[in-house]
Amino acid sequence: MTSSHGFHPYHLxxxxxxxxxxxxxxxxxxxxxxxxFHQHNxxxxxxxxxATLLTMVQWWRDVTxxxxxxxFHTSTVMKGLRWGMILFIISEIxxxxxxxxxxxxxxxxxxxxxxxxxxxxxxxxxNPFQIPLLNTTILLSSGATVTWAHHAIxxxxxxQALQSxxxxxxxxxxxxxxxxxxxxxxxxxxxxxxxGSTFFVATGFHGLHVIIGTSFxxxxxxxxYKCHFSSSHHLGFEAAAWYWHFVDVVWLFLYIFIxxxxx
Numbered sequence: 001m002t003s004s005h006g007f008h009p010y011h012l013x014x015x016x017x018x019x020x021x022x023x024x025x026x027x028x029x030x031x032x033x034x035x036x037f038h039q040h041n042x043x044x045x046x047x048x049x050x051a052t053l054l055t056m057v058q059w060w061r062d063v064t065x066x067x068x069x070x071x072f073h074t075s076t077v078m079k080g081l082r083w084g085m086i087l088f089i090i091s092e093i094x095x096x097x098x099x100x101x102x103x104x105x106x107x108x109x110x111x112x113x114x115x116x117x118x119x120x121x122x123x124x125x126x127n128p129f130q131i132p133l134l135n136t137t138i139l140l141s142s143g144a145t146v147t148w149a150h151h152a153i154x155x156x157x158x159x160q161a162l163q164s165x166x167x168x169x170x171x172x173x174x175x176x177x178x179x180x181x182x183x184x185x186x187x188x189x190x191x192x193x194x195x196g197s198t199f200f201v202a203t204g205f206h207g208l209h210v211i212i213g214t215s216f217x218x219x220x221x222x223x224x225y226k227c228h229f230s231s232s233h234h235l236g237f238e239a240a241a242w243y244w245h246f247v248d249v250v251w252l253f254l255y256i257f258i259x260x261x262x263x
């Protein structure tokens with residue numbers, strides 16, 4: 001890559017409208033949620049979803065062109081992208097750490113306001129050996145299938161990579177469906193003491209991360225189908241796989257401490 005300063009391995013991105021449209025659509029999304037909660041009107045929320053989706057599709061399209069067809073993702077650029085993904089996952093770990101801190105703060109020393117008892121009286125927690133155990137099996141299996149897909153890409157076995165990655169996506173969708181069913185059948189709500197608050201915030205944000213991770217893997221599935229990845233150049237898939245393993249590990253902690261020990 002050349003510039004007025006000569007050859008360099010870095011990628012100086014072109015001017016793009018997608019950061020500003022992404023910011024505006026995110027603000028609309030937040031405002032739309034508030035409007036939906038208070039006025040039961042989903043017009044702004046639907047519009048913000050459309051704007052966000054359009055921004056995502058076009059921004060990802062540009063990044064795919066830069067890395068796959070234009071050759072801007074040199075080894076130096078990919079090293080920076082890897083570190084960016086690692087630091088992002090570390091920030092997500094700290095994000096969930098705050099939820100576990102809140103849970104242990106209340107569960108290890110229950111206050112008098114909740115009867116000095118955990119779980120608080122009147123709360124019937126989930127049986128950890130029913131849907132939660134099934135969801136644990138599903139996520140651990142999906143971690144194995146996404147690793148299978150990674151090794152298939154490394155060996156240039158793209159047919160097997162498509163099969164295993166598709167199976168991972170199916171498992172992710174299945175997990176989300178079971179968690180939605182679990183929420184519908186729950187005997188308590190987010191408003192039922194600190195137990196309900198910490199439970200639904202922690203598991204709900206994890207469920208959101210599963211949806212994001214499934215979308216991430218679905219985009220990788222499309223790119224793999226279009227032959228965007230090779231055995232030596234598949235950073236997009238690696239980032240998705242790292243993110244998915246992070247989701248797996250967080251769920252293990254949620255299952256052990258919130259479903260099993262905390263219940």
